[in-house]
Amino acid sequence: MNSDESKPIKKLSTDSYKGVRDFYPEDMAVQNHIFGIWKNTVEKYGYQEYNASVLEPADLYRAKSGEEIVNEQTYTFTDRGDREVTLRPEMTPTVARMVAAQRRERPFPLRWYSIPNLFRYEQPQRGRLREHWQLNVDIFGVTSIQAEVECIQVAYDITRQFGLKDTDFEVRLNNRKVMNYVTRDVFKLNDEQAHKISKLIDRKNKVEAKVFADVAQEILGDVADKFLTLLNSQNFEEFTSHLPQTKEEHEGLREIREVIAALEKLGITNVRFDQTLMRGFDYYTGIVFEIFDKNPTNRRAVLGGGRYDDLLSLFGGDKVPAVGFGYGDVVARDLLETYTSLPKDIRAADLYLCVMNASHFDYAQDLAQKLRTKNIKVSVDYSGRKVGDQIKTADRLKIPYIICIGDQEVASGEFKIKNLVTGEEKLSTEDTLTTLN
Ligand code: HAM
Numbered sequence: 001m002n003s004d005e006s007k008p009i010k011k012l013s014t015d016s017y018k019g020v021r022d023f024y025p026e027d028m029a030v031q032n033h034i035f036g037i038w039k040n041t042v043e044k045y046g047y048q049e050y051n052a053s054v055l056e057p058a059d060l061y062r063a064k065s066g067e068e069i070v071n072e073q074t075y076t077f078t079d080r081g082d083r084e085v086t087l088r089p090e091m092t093p094t095v096a097r098m099v100a101a102q103r104r105e106r107p108f109p110l111r112w113y114s115i116p117n118l119f120r121y122e123q124p125q126r127g128r129l130r131e132h133w134q135l136n137v138d139i140f141g142v143t144s145i146q147a148e149v150e151c152i153q154v155a156y157d158i159t160r161q162f163g164l165k166d167t168d169f170e171v172r173l174n175n176r177k178v179m180n181y182v183t184r185d186v187f188k189l190n191d192e193q194a195h196k197i198s199k200l201i202d203r204k205n206k207v208e209a210k211v212f213a214d215v216a217q218e219i220l221g222d223v224a225d226k227f228l229t230l231l232n233s234q235n236f237e238e239f240t241s242h243l244p245q246t247k248e249e250h251e252g253l254r255e256i257r258e259v260i261a262a263l264e265k266l267g268i269t270n271v272r273f274d275q276t277l278m279r280g281f282d283y284y285t286g287i288v289f290e291i292f293d294k295n296p297t298n299r300r301a302v303l304g305g306g307r308y309d310d311l312l313s314l315f316g317g318d319k320v321p322a323v324g325f326g327y328g329d330v331v332a333r334d335l336l337e338t339y340t341s342l343p344k345d346i347r348a349a350d351l352y353l354c355v356m357n358a359s360h361f362d363y364a365q366d367l368a369q370k371l372r373t374k375n376i377k378v379s380v381d382y383s384g385r386k387v388g389d390q391i392k393t394a395d396r397l398k399i400p401y402i403i404c405i406g407d408q409e410v411a412s413g414e415f416k417i418k419n420l421v422t423g424e425e426k427l428s429t430e431d432t433l434t435t436l437n
Contacts, residue, residue: 112140
């Protein structure tokens, strides 16, 4: 006998873990809609799908993902074999590992996409959770800025399909090469100062202006004012006017100019240089970009990406240039809600068989199976409840058609199909019924 039998049983909570979501059928309909737009679009550009496990060795992220992600945001644990394992917080290190492993066998340029579930220990807030799904689009083996242009074009294409007009959002661009040039060559900062200031700029919107200026002063000393003047430039022209005027334009600045011009040729003009765009990850080496929703309710990056030419070399072997971006489903859903509407077609089936008597279950099951071979989605009510209640269930499940099966239907093989929306009824048999419309 169980000695605990007398203790009251503590009820389990129906809440999900903090910051993660349950996907009820309505939510799955929205998610499938988002994934559908993602997949259709990227496949039109020739991207192939790949996937991997959510578990990765923790070391994979230590090399180049950046301190914030590794120290504060990963779910890391030790497995029974004493290995440190991380629930992947992003897909880029995984895809870099996979491509590096097969770099000799694969034809380049390689265009790959995936929609992984990712986990970050973040403070849950609008647009940011502890779990999300993220479209990853990456192109490997292209050194020219055409790779950036194509990625931004794909990202733009998707964003338009979520209902946004050009005036609703903005593509923001920066270049790691420009930041390196500014911090090292122009301002002669040492590695530690350069690193600290870039992390500070990355947090610009999260700290108060006064705090920002004070910390910048601490890091930069005498040159702080000059640096902040450069950082506060209103546009690309003003920014470059604060830099030393050389005969040849700096490579990083030229790339920005070229990407903006190439996008313009494609009709994408809501693009802006943003010298404060840092992107948290350490692996980016060139152009970095984000798309920003300008709507006051969202006001955050809906996607982010950039060039990371050195990441694959971490796995040994030749260098493989790479560019890509990640687009999250949480913000995608916010966009749909703000700019269009969420999909409403969440019917559980096309047809519901209401069975008036338990002795007709076999007949109903048989009829359902025959109709399924005609590609009709059929669900049978085996509850034995009153037929009115069964019809109510069909209605709540948003199933548009019903057939009530009783003695008469079983004897004659003839039944009425009722459209619950219009009330219309049609007489039919299992042979004459080929489609519901
Ligand atoms: P990321 O900027 O960290 O980049 O994330 C990209 C997008 O994923 C964000 O703009 C947002 O839509 C979504 N996202 C990120 N964190 C969360 C969160 N906690 N909750 C909900 N949505 C989130 C990367 O992850 C890079 N690995 C992208 C990349 C691919 N770079 C090159 N290739």
